[in-house]
Amino acid sequence: MAGRSKELVPVQEESSLAKVTAREVSKLVSLATPWVVGAFGYGLAVALHFILYSPDTIAGWSSFTTMCVLVLTGVTYGQSHARGHWGKAHTTLSTFLAGMWTVCVVISGPGHPILWRLGVVGGITMALTWNIRTVIRIKGWDQSGAITDPLSFLFNQGAEKAGMRNVEARTTKATAHKVEGVVQLDEGRQVAEDLQKKVAYVESGIGLPPGSIVASIDPDDASKAKVVISDARVMKHPILWEGPSRPGLSIADPLRIGLWQDLDEIEYVFVGHHLQVMGQSGAGKSIGGAWNILAEVVTRYDVAVFAGDITKGSQTLGALGVALHRFETTKAGVKDMIRELQSKVKERTDYLASKNLTKWKKGCGLTYWLIWFEEFPDIFDCLSDKEQELFLSMLKAIRSAGGTIVLSLQRSDFTQMPTLARGQLAKMCFGVESPGDASFGLSERQQDAECRPEIWSNGQPGMIYLDAPTLAEGRFAMPGRTYAWGIDSKGEFDDEAAVEAMRAHAAEWPAAAKPVDATTAALSRLSAGTALAAPTAVLESDSDDEDEEVKNVSAEYLETDDPDPEVTATLDDEIPDLEEGDPPMTFSEPEQAMTTEERGAALLARLQEMWDGGARSFSSGDLKPLWESTDMSRAWVQKALKKLVDENVLEGYDEEAQRYLMPDWPAV
Numbered sequence: 001m002a003g004r005s006k007e008l009v010p011v012q013e014e015s016s017l018a019k020v021t022a023r024e025v026s027k028l029v030s031l032a033t034p035w036v037v038g039a040f041g042y043g044l045a046v047a048l049h050f051i052l053y054s055p056d057t058i059a060g061w062s063s064f065t066t067m068c069v070l071v072l073t074g075v076t077y078g079q080s081h082a083r084g085h086w087g088k089a090h091t092t093l094s095t096f097l098a099g100m101w102t103v104c105v106v107i108s109g110p111g112h113p114i115l116w117r118l119g120v121v122g123g124i125t126m127a128l129t130w131n132i133r134t135v136i137r138i139k140g141w142d143q144s145g146a147i148t149d150p151l152s153f154l155f156n157q158g159a160e161k162a163g164m165r166n167v168e169a170r171t172t173k174a175t176a177h178k179v180e181g182v183v184q185l186d187e188g189r190q191v192a193e194d195l196q197k198k199v200a201y202v203e204s205g206i207g208l209p210p211g212s213i214v215a216s217i218d219p220d221d222a223s224k225a226k227v228v229i230s231d232a233r234v235m236k237h238p239i240l241w242e243g244p245s246r247p248g249l250s251i252a253d254p255l256r257i258g259l260w261q262d263l264d265e266i267e268y269v270f271v272g273h274h275l276q277v278m279g280q281s282g283a284g285k286s287i288g289g290a291w292n293i294l295a296e297v298v299t300r301y302d303v304a305v306f307a308g309d310i311t312k313g314s315q316t317l318g319a320l321g322v323a324l325h326r327f328e329t330t331k332a333g334v335k336d337m338i339r340e341l342q343s344k345v346k347e348r349t350d351y352l353a354s355k356n357l358t359k360w361k362k363g364c365g366l367t368y369w370l371i372w373f374e375e376f377p378d379i380f381d382c383l384s385d386k387e388q389e390l391f392l393s394m395l396k397a398i399r400s401a402g403g404t405i406v407l408s409l410q411r412s413d414f415t416q417m418p419t420l421a422r423g424q425l426a427k428m429c430f431g432v433e434s435p436g437d438a439s440f441g442l443s444e445r446q447q448d449a450e451c452r453p454e455i456w457s458n459g460q461p462g463m464i465y466l467d468a469p470t471l472a473e474g475r476f477a478m479p480g481r482t483y484a485w486g487i488d489s490k491g492e493f494d495d496e497a498a499v500e501a502m503r504a505h506a507a508e509w510p511a512a513a514k515p516v517d518a519t520t521a522a523l524s525r526l527s528a529g530t531a532l533a534a535p536t537a538v539l540e541s542d543s544d545d546e547d548e549e550v551k552n553v554s555a556e557y558l559e560t561d562d563p564d565p566e567v568t569a570t571l572d573d574e575i576p577d578l579e580e581g582d583p584p585m586t587f588s589e590p591e592q593a594m595t596t597e598e599r600g601a602a603l604l605a606r607l608q609e610m611w612d613g614g615a616r617s618f619s620s621g622d623l624k625p626l627w628e629s630t631d632m633s634r635a636w637v638q639k640a641l642k643k644l645v646d647e648n649v650l651e652g653y654d655e656e657a658q659r660y661l662m663p664d665w666p667a668v
Contacts, residue, residue, distance in 0.1 A: 076095040164185075177234075272399065323511055325511045407421065438454050603626065619658060650663075
């Protein structure tokens with residue numbers, strides 16, 4: 001951790017006698033001000049008496065001065081910057097009492113025996129109350145002039161400049177890397193969400209780097225917010241991986257995948273929920289996200305990893321191959337893996353139910369499954385409609401069966417990620433291109449907290465925001481950085497060194513050496529060497545046209561018990577005709593084979609037909625006749641609709657209504 005620390009809290013320099021003297025004089029001036037104001041007010045009252053007093057006009061002048069006092073009192077109340085009811089009342093009451101005493105002096109003169117005594121006693125009392133208030137206000141300074149409450153000193157200045165008056169910050173913890181505290185908001189007028197939206201302005205008021213302040217809700221008091229101030233600049237350079245945090249322990253124990261901005265370790269437990277990993281190309285979602293999570297996972301005794309990547313093959317996860325229980329790089333292989341995993345979900349839930357468990361827990365007897373899909377949109381698009389339904393069914397059920405699915409992609413919009421899936425995923429967001437892209441990678445509360453992954457883009461690979469159920473309170477809004485696996489002499493990322501380090505780590509934790517339950521063992525396809533995806537893997541079937549209904553027919557018969565072992569036959573036996581029944585009176589049309597151009601024309605014709613019928617929007621279900629009567633698949637239609645949106649033929653997609661909009665008669 002050496003070299004990462006930066007002094008966060010500004011400390012007053014004691015480099016010269018002049019600075020010390022100036023500070024002490026400033027304190028004395030603050031204490032003397034009420035006495036000077038009191039003397040000035042007494043003199044002003046006396047002067048007004050001699051200027052305004054006349055037996056004929058005193059009644060009018062007394063009424064006028066009384067109105068002036070009331071106006072000044074109202075302005076004082078409205079403009080008071082006091083942070084609390086007591087302070088506001090003290091400021092307002094001081095103005096009112098001093099003003100009414102002045103009115104009495106204007107009427108009766110300064111020599112009145114009661115008025116001048118009230119003026120002396122009351123003036124001294126009022127000046128002392130202001131001195132007490134001043135001493136309390138500068139409580140953030142000790143006798144040597146050093147800051148004893150750094151959060152109060154920094155935050156209160158910035159909040160007031162940002163337009164958030166009547167707030168008071170108090171430090172609860174301070175270290176070399178961060179300051180934690182509680183902010184008392186203006187009760188009944190401000191909540192933590194107001195502060196979250198003003199954080200950037202508070203940073204500007206203090207002069208801190210963007211992203212230095214993280215504000216979160218206080219779960220015990222709606223009138224307060226929790227804040228952490230740290231130095232965002234410590235995250236600008238790669239942080240070298242320090243090795244596994246808890247080798248040999250359970251997957252239910254936290255994974256250490258990086259550092260938060262305050263230099264605390266990111267400790268993440270993914271058991272019990274699914275995860276979306278999103279970020280633009282080069283932002284580090286594969287090396288930073290996949291490698292750091294999986295490197296920790298493979299060191300735990302009760303978990304198996306099933307992974308798929310049909311886009312980059314073994315480029316991203318290949319270095320981990322020997323530590324994975326199954327890694328598929330072809331469409332056919334991924335399809336088989338999804339089908340086989342889904343078929344075992346009920347078996348696992350039944351087992352847990354027999355143990356009186358509603359969800360997986362450490363020591364239950366089942367190996368936990370981590371199912372990782374890189375470049376998920378390509379995988380989902382290669383699935384048939386039935387296979388997509390199978391995948392979504394598994395996504396909904398496998399969490400309680402002891403499994404987590406991780407979907408990694410560059411942009412999680414509706415064309416790339418099913419809406420049903422997105423709503424069930426925790427969020428890990430790396431750098432993105434724009435605020436619009438960020439909205440797909442952040443949770444709702446991260447967006448409300450003004451998280452801004454677009455400021456990193458792909459210039460700071462490995463930077464993340466993470467929002468998951470197992471994180472500590474308030475962490476969802478704090479940036480972090482995942483570990484780098486290789487750093488050169490200049491402190492920059494070294495790709496070759498990273499791959500070598502990952503291969504060496506995976507070799508220390510081979511999947512073949514890990515005991516797993518019988519079902520997991522049956523589904524595993526263990527690597528025979530240090531590199532998965534051997535050249536022969538590319539010879540596997542990669543056809544999209546193979547119907548799921550007729551796949552693996554021979555395997556089905558080989559695994560199915562003979563219905564009647566007494567019935568036997570030889571190749572020479574005659575096969576009798578079977579009763580076929582009467583022929584049907586009507587015949588269904590054969591499936592229409594079409595070229596790409598014909599598919600496009602058919603899609604456009606269907607849209608025009610709906611427009612002519614009065615429709616100005618439509619859902620995917622309205623296009624069902626296309627894939628029922630042609631060879632057009634749902635995945636192909638989704639891609640075609642996206643192109644029509646890009647060409648402004650369609651206006652876009654309403655996420656809430658889940659419908660496409662047609663602004664005009666569709667034509668290209």
